[in-house]
Amino acid sequence: xxxxxxxxxxxxxxxxxxxxxxxxxxxxxxxxxxxxxxxxxxxxxxxxxxxxxxxxxxxxxxxxxxxxxxxxxxxxxxxxxxxxxxxxxxxxxxxxxxxxxxxxxxxxxxxxxxxxxxxxxxxxxxxxxxxxxxxxxxxxxxxxxxxxxxxxxxxxxxxxxxxxxxxxxxxxxxxxxxxxxxxxxxxxxxxxxxxxxxxxxxxxxxxxxxxxxxxxxxxxxxxxxxxxxxxxxxxxxxxxxxxxxxxxxxxxxxxxxxxxxxxxxxxxxxxxxxxxxxxxxxxxxxxxxxxxxxxxxxxxxxxxxxxxxxxxxx
Amino acid sequence: xxxxxxxxxxxxxxxxxxxxxxxxxxxxxxxxxxxxxxxxxxxxxxxxxxxxxxxxxxxxxxxxxxxxxxxxxxxxxxxxxxxxxxxxxxxxxxxxxxxxxxxxxxxxxxxxxxxxxxxxxxxxxxxxxxxxxxxxxxxxxxxxxxxxxxxxxxxxxxxxxxxxxxxxxxxxxxxxxxxxxxxxxxxxxxxxxxxxxxxxxxxxxxxxxxxxxxxxxxxxxxxxxxxxxxxxxxxxxxxxxxxxxxxxxxxxxxxxxxxxxxxxxxxxxxxxxxxxxxxxxxxxxxxxxxxxxxxxxxxxxxxxxxxxxxxxxxxxxxxxxxxxxxxxxxxxxxxxxxxxxxxxxx
Numbered sequence: 001x002x003x004x005x006x007x008x009x010x011x012x013x014x015x016x017x018x019x020x021x022x023x024x025x026x027x028x029x030x031x032x033x034x035x036x037x038x039x040x041x042x043x044x045x046x047x048x049x050x051x052x053x054x055x056x057x058x059x060x061x062x063x064x065x066x067x068x069x070x071x072x073x074x075x076x077x078x079x080x081x082x083x084x085x086x087x088x089x090x091x092x093x094x095x096x097x098x099x100x101x102x103x104x105x106x107x108x109x110x111x112x113x114x115x116x117x118x119x120x121x122x123x124x125x126x127x128x129x130x131x132x133x134x135x136x137x138x139x140x141x142x143x144x145x146x147x148x149x150x151x152x153x154x155x156x157x158x159x160x161x162x163x164x165x166x167x168x169x170x171x172x173x174x175x176x177x178x179x180x181x182x183x184x185x186x187x188x189x190x191x192x193x194x195x196x197x198x199x200x201x202x203x204x205x206x207x208x209x210x211x212x213x214x215x216x217x218x219x220x221x222x223x224x225x226x227x228x229x230x231x232x233x234x235x236x237x238x239x240x241x242x243x244x245x246x247x248x249x250x251x252x253x254x255x256x257x258x259x260x261x262x263x264x265x266x267x268x269x270x271x272x273x274x275x276x277x278x279x280x281x282x283x284x285x286x287x288x289x290x291x292x293x294x295x296x297x298x299x300x301x302x303x304x305x306x307x308x309x310x311x312x313x314x
Numbered sequence: 315x316x317x318x319x320x321x322x323x324x325x326x327x328x329x330x331x332x333x334x335x336x337x338x339x340x341x342x343x344x345x346x347x348x349x350x351x352x353x354x355x356x357x358x359x360x361x362x363x364x365x366x367x368x369x370x371x372x373x374x375x376x377x378x379x380x381x382x383x384x385x386x387x388x389x390x391x392x393x394x395x396x397x398x399x400x401x402x403x404x405x406x407x408x409x410x411x412x413x414x415x416x417x418x419x420x421x422x423x424x425x426x427x428x429x430x431x432x433x434x435x436x437x438x439x440x441x442x443x444x445x446x447x448x449x450x451x452x453x454x455x456x457x458x459x460x461x462x463x464x465x466x467x468x469x470x471x472x473x474x475x476x477x478x479x480x481x482x483x484x485x486x487x488x489x490x491x492x493x494x495x496x497x498x499x500x501x502x503x504x505x506x507x508x509x510x511x512x513x514x515x516x517x518x519x520x521x522x523x524x525x526x527x528x529x530x531x532x533x534x535x536x537x538x539x540x541x542x543x544x545x546x547x548x549x550x551x552x553x554x555x556x557x558x559x560x561x562x563x564x565x566x567x568x569x570x571x572x573x574x575x576x577x578x579x580x581x582x583x584x585x586x587x588x589x590x591x592x593x594x595x596x597x598x599x600x601x602x603x604x605x606x607x608x609x610x611x612x613x614x615x616x617x618x619x620x621x622x623x624x625x626x627x628x629x630x631x632x633x634x635x636x637x638x639x640x641x642x643x644x645x646x647x648x649x650x651x652x653x654x655x656x657x658x659x660x
Contacts, residue, residue, distance in 0.1 A: 028429060124569060
């Protein structure tokens with residue numbers, strides 16, 4: 001008798017457990033879809049040609065918050081510069097970790113621990129690190145002169161922010177690229193080596209081309225991370241919404257713009273949200289919709305590339 | 315070209331390498347000798363950046379630790395000290411900020427553990443095959459949403475909801491120190507939960523999937539229900555992996571600056587147990603990371619404030635390094651338990 005009721009209780013218990021797992025998953029999916037739907041719903045009204053083609057205005061009233069042209073340019077500069085700056089280092093490190101390093105070597109362990117730790121450091125700490133390094137007078141050429149008698153550098157510019165952002169995304173890019181290189185079957189390498197190719201030629205002519213989709217995944221993921229980060233940009237690009245020059249497209253202005261402060265989509269949202277000084281939620285929602293579309297496109301591209309890569313690899 | 319062609323024709327007769335071959339080989343041995351050093355330099359440089367980071371941040375924080383020692387951590391009163399610092403005072407205590415980080419992260423960890431475990435079991439075991447890919451995509455979408463967007467939606471939806479429906483009308487009678495306006499610890503916990511959840515779900519799902527099928531089959535053969543094999547076999551076996559996922563999620567939570575700064579009220583208020591659990595959740599907080607972004611602008615020109623903010627960055631760095639060490643230990647335990655000696659060398 002007792003064992004039968006016990007079994008019955010268990011059956012009820014397991015159906016409840018299974019139902020709870022379904023409920024949790026549905027709740028999480030609903031929240032995710034709600035966030036995206038809410039942004040589309042709220043941001044839709046804000047987005048028009050004027051919003052996309054005009055510059056932000058430093059103003060406290062909602063009607064004159066301006067548009068997101070320079071923040072979009074800012075995001076583009078930051079994303080491209082940070083990934084281009086670190087790509088040679090990232091691919092080099094990934095190739096070395098995947099192809100040359102002996103896992104039992106103590107240096108290998110230190111490098112791996114260093115990369116894992118770097119990946120766990122919060123982005124706000126990277127921002128402070130950037131300020132600590134690039135306010136040193138020696139780095140004046142990356143930003144402008146500071147306020148304190150000119151011995152220090154200002155330490156906030158597109159160049160500084162790109163370098164710091166590059167360091168922030170470096171461990172993630174290395175990790176994905178290394179996995180991509182490792183996933184290339186041994187037989188390809190052995191074939192090339194059997195034909196008399198040296199190790200480096202095998203890597204350059206056989207392994208890297210085969211791993212190209214995976215490495216592209218790493219690049220696109222890194223770009224998504226760079227586009228979505230706020231703390232680094234807020235600290236190392238300055239809190240100003242406008243660029244050093246409104247006519248950023250003129251070649252003669254490129255250097256001043258890169259050495260100057262500015263904004264990206266993320267800091268534009270932060271500034272214009274009710275929590276920031278700008279307080280114009282409409283503009284913040286418009287920019288948030290642009291940002292989320294950009295980030296989602298980058299992430300979906302990464303997933304597609306990844307699937308193509310793993311198909312090619314297997 | 316003709317020379318090469320000639321050599322190619324002649325070479326087989328002499329049995330030696332062709333001219334093209336020789337040229338190729340000479341060139342590639344040069345780069346073969348040279349490239350490993352270049353690549354190795356890139357790898358070692360990347361691995362050592364974190365030491366640079368620690369060096370610069372700790373060096374800048376040194377004045378505040380040197381002057382205050384442990385009182386930097388144990389003393390309270392951040393907000394007023396910040397005001398005073400503009401007038402030359404230079405004492406800071408970040409106890410309330412540490413409490414803000416701890417309460418928001420622990421709360422979010424608790425909720426995302428419960429929710430995330432459900433999602434992970436669903437993804438690894440229960441979901442029908444056609445639902446797996448879409449649900450995985452959704453979890454990845456959630457992981458890709460920028461923190462400032464979480465902050466914006468949290469501010470407009472969660473904070474508004476709390477202000478309209480949860481704050482009692484007579485809140486001013488109970489909490490006299492500060493006005494209660496919806497931006498609070500509870501909002502921080504809700505927003506943070508969904509920010510760290512995807513990272514836990516990803517790791518937890520992988521750990522559950524890594525449990526060998528034979529373990530589960532053994533349980534089923536003994537007459538256990540599917541659910542009991544999950545609870546009694548898979549979860550205990552995957553426990554170190556789950557811990558690692560939780561620790562990684564904690565590291566993300568403690569470092570989150572922007573979203574918390576937007577939804578938690580930005581007041582360094584020590585959550586007061588005497589007010590009861592509801593009011594504790596409704597009181598504003600300020601976390602270490604959000605204090606850095608909120609005050610990291612003009613205030614950095616004041617040397618004492620700059621040192622205090624670098625002190626906070628040092629604390630964050632110490633937390634994240636510790637957590638990543640714990641995660642590495644847990645992952646190691648997990649892979650040993652799964653019988654994987656070292657998957658990297660295979």
